[in-house]
Amino acid sequence: MLEDIVDYVVLGEGERALFELMSGVDTASVNGIAYKKNGKIITNPPNNRLSTVDLDAIDFTKIHYKNYERFAMHIPHSIPYSEMHFANIVGSRGCWNDCSFCPSKTIWGRRITYRTPKNVVDELEFLVTKHNVNYAFFADDDFLVNGAWDQSIATEIIRRGIHIRYYVMASVRSASRFSNYEALKTSGCAEITLGLETANQTILNNLGKNYEIQMITPVANEIVSHGIHLGLYYMMRYPEQTIEDLEEDYYFIENLPFSRIRPSFITPYPGTRLYQEVEQKGLWLDDCRNNWQVMTCDRPVLKTHVSIDDLLEAREKIIRLYLSENYHTRMCNLIGNDALSQKAFLEFQTYIRKNLTKN
Numbered sequence: 001m002l003e004d005i006v007d008y009v010v011l012g013e014g015e016r017a018l019f020e021l022m023s024g025v026d027t028a029s030v031n032g033i034a035y036k037k038n039g040k041i042i043t044n045p046p047n048n049r050l051s052t053v054d055l056d057a058i059d060f061t062k063i064h065y066k067n068y069e070r071f072a073m074h075i076p077h078s079i080p081y082s083e084m085h086f087a088n089i090v091g092s093r094g095c096w097n098d099c100s101f102c103p104s105k106t107i108w109g110r111r112i113t114y115r116t117p118k119n120v121v122d123e124l125e126f127l128v129t130k131h132n133v134n135y136a137f138f139a140d141d142d143f144l145v146n147g148a149w150d151q152s153i154a155t156e157i158i159r160r161g162i163h164i165r166y167y168v169m170a171s172v173r174s175a176s177r178f179s180n181y182e183a184l185k186t187s188g189c190a191e192i193t194l195g196l197e198t199a200n201q202t203i204l205n206n207l208g209k210n211y212e213i214q215m216i217t218p219v220a221n222e223i224v225s226h227g228i229h230l231g232l233y234y235m236m237r238y239p240e241q242t243i244e245d246l247e248e249d250y251y252f253i254e255n256l257p258f259s260r261i262r263p264s265f266i267t268p269y270p271g272t273r274l275y276q277e278v279e280q281k282g283l284w285l286d287d288c289r290n291n292w293q294v295m296t297c298d299r300p301v302l303k304t305h306v307s308i309d310d311l312l313e314a315r316e317k318i319i320r321l322y323l324s325e326n327y328h329t330r331m332c333n334l335i336g337n338d339a340l341s342q343k344a345f346l347e348f349q350t351y352i353r354k355n356l357t358k359n
């Protein structure tokens with residue numbers, strides 16, 4: 001808006017504000033937007049969050065599912081990419097955690113609003129029957145935080161006999177309290193991805209992750225013991241990180257039973273505590289401040305004690321774990337005789353080998 005690229009910004013949960021804006025309601029009375037008037041930016045009061053009734057009323061049959069399929073690369077198991085019909089689904093909005101780098105709170109606050117399990121499963125069933133979807137990603141911030149809700153979704157999928165595989169994200173805290181992995185597995189849950197971020201407790205504390213690193217191994221083993229793949233989100237280039245910290249991360253990760261790991265670089269988005277810290281301490285790399293083209297989490301944007309070359313090498317070392325004998329043995333044990341998973345795994349290995357050789 002400062003650069004005159006957009007006329008209006010919808011702040012937070014967008015459905016109500018966007019609808020009013022597009023219906024021609026006077027901008028001064030549309031809550032939850034910012035706009036320019038006489039060269040000044042005006043920010044209207046925020047909108048109330050949508051309720052469960054409001055969320056259930058959204059017509060999911062109007063969403064263009066086909067657009068999601070291109071996001072389905074890099075999943076090393078469960079359904080081969082060549083046979084995948086993929087869709088995103090969101091059952092709840094918001095996260096109870098308060099990680100310093102995460103923009104979730106700036107959009108939803110920290111209150112979680114849920115769709116009813118019936119409505120969520122109605123959408124899954126619609127995806128399967130009308131769009132032939134066979135793999136879904138629950139984009140909820142922390143899918144395992146409400147065990148009763150998860151249980152109802154799993155039970156309803158099983159009761160209706162819906163054949164789908166899906167994966168979810170969860171915080172370590174929620175995953176360690178969750179107790180019904182078997183029901184999730186039976187309903188089609190193929191992967192649970194946890195926000196590990198780093199193995200260094202001091203950095204975890206600074207990030208506000210609010211979990212102890214020793215919680216990870218038991219919960220990882222528990223997930224895998226039910227035949228569910230473990231995914232990990234791993235971030236690098238914290239301002240205080242050293243090369244020794246990266247090595248500590250590597251040896252910790254090497255001993256976790258993960259099927260998939262997503263290494264990325266920490267990226268400060270406006271509205272987060274990390275962004276404020278980076279601004280105050282002047283931690284941006286040259287030309288990275290508010291440069292949206294590099295704010296992808298795949299490019300280093302902060303100054304640290306670690307050189308870019310060392311950082312890229314550390315990331316490649318993590319990715320090379322996919323080629324280790326240990327990883328292969330683990331994946332073969334987990335996949336067993338499931339033909340789809342075997343094919344998916346082979347496709348993924350080909351993809352990784354090709355891309356590592358290219359670099």
Ligand code: SF4
Nearest residue numbers: 095097099102141171
């Ligand atoms: S647990 Fe995930 S979604 Fe929740 S605040 Fe932390 S990073 Fe954000």
